[in-house]
Amino acid sequence: MKSIPITKYHGLGNDFIITRYSYVENEDIVSFIRSVCDRHTGIGADGAIFVKTNPLEMVYYNQDGSRAPMCGNGIRCFAKYCFDENIDRSEKLVVQTLAGKKVVYRQSEDPFLVRVDMGYAEEYKDKWPIQIGPHTCYSGFVSTVHTVLFEPWDQTVGHDICHDPNYPEQTNVNFVQIQDPTHLSIRTYERGCGPTLACGTGVCASVYTAYTLGKCANSVNVQLIKGQLHIDIDPDGRIFMTGPAQKILEGETA
Numbered sequence: 111m112k113s114i115p116i117t118k119y120h121g122l123g124n125d126f127i128i129t130r131y132s133y134v135e136n137e138d139i140v141s142f143i144r145s146v147c148d149r150h151t152g153i154g155a156d157g158a159i160f161v162k163t164n165p166l167e168m169v170y171y172n173q174d175g176s177r178a179p180m181c182g183n184g185i186r187c188f189a190k191y192c193f194d195e196n197i198d199r200s201e202k203l204v205v206q207t208l209a210g211k212k213v214v215y216r217q218s219e220d221p222f223l224v225r226v227d228m229g230y231a232e233e234y235k236d237k238w239p240i241q242i243g244p245h246t247c248y249s250g251f252v253s254t255v256h257t258v259l260f261e262p263w264d265q266t267v268g269h270d271i272c273h274d275p276n277y278p279e280q281t282n283v284n285f286v287q288i289q290d291p292t293h294l295s296i297r298t299y300e301r302g303c304g305p306t307l308a309c310g311t312g313v314c315a316s317v318y319t320a321y322t323l324g325k326c327a328n329s330v331n332v333q334l335i336k337g338q339l340h341i342d343i344d345p346d347g348r349i350f351m352t353g354p355a356q357k358i359l360e361g362e363t364a
């Protein structure tokens with residue numbers, strides 16, 4: 111494979127290789143992702159983001175090479191990449207994703223902080239909740255598939271629910287602890303990746319679930335291993351996520 115310019119970014123420890131789609135479009139994309147995301151023989155990352163321009167589009171893949179419709183931490187990093195690379199420095203970006211258009215509002219440049227209109231939760235409540243063994247699972251979509259458990263973090267349970275036959279396309283699994291009505295802490299076992307330090311769509315899905323069940327307010331801070339996200343749910347159910355994005359490195363593959 112030819113040498114490809116790459117950058118690495120993270121959003122609260124959820125890390126991504128980012129490059130332009132035009133650099134990889136004629137390559138074996140899945141092999142490229144698996145090799146750069148490998149933490150021993152590559153750079154190491156939870157996923158890969160390819161940037162398309164005119165119009166702006168985020169093409170997201172998990173570490174294992176599977177395509178995912180959206181990534182909450184990833185879209186903040188996408189916005190920072192567009193800013194750093196001078197692709198688009200507008201305060202408001204409209205970004206096409208497989209989960210529809212997302213709007214990203216820049217709040218500050220340094221530190222780089224954005225508020226993202228994540229849209230609405232879908233397909234929740236229809237089947238709420240389902241029971242998998244001793245686990246009460248609240249499932250639905252906030253840009254991608256999520257299952258929420260009000261239980262302490264357990265990686266084995268995360269793996270097993272992710273791969274449970276109730277979810278033919280697997281599910282991301284979020285473990286939520288309510289500290290008080292405006293403070294939650296969350297850990298996520300991600301489809302296509304395993305345990306991550308943060309999951310933006312997972313945090314949105316978790317807060318939506320907790321709020322709908324009357325367990326928290328509509329404006330909350332969520333503690334993750336490397337920092338916090340702020341989530342607001344407006345009166346008609348639209349979800350907003352505010353959080354940082356940071357650049358780690360730039361280079362090129364050998």
Ligand SMILES: N[C@@H](CCC[C@H](N)C(=O)O)C(=O)O
Nearest residue numbers: 178181182183254309310311
């Ligand atoms: N880390 C992400 C979600 C990435 C996609 C997910 N693993 C899936 O397959 O749906 C986030 O921050 O939202």
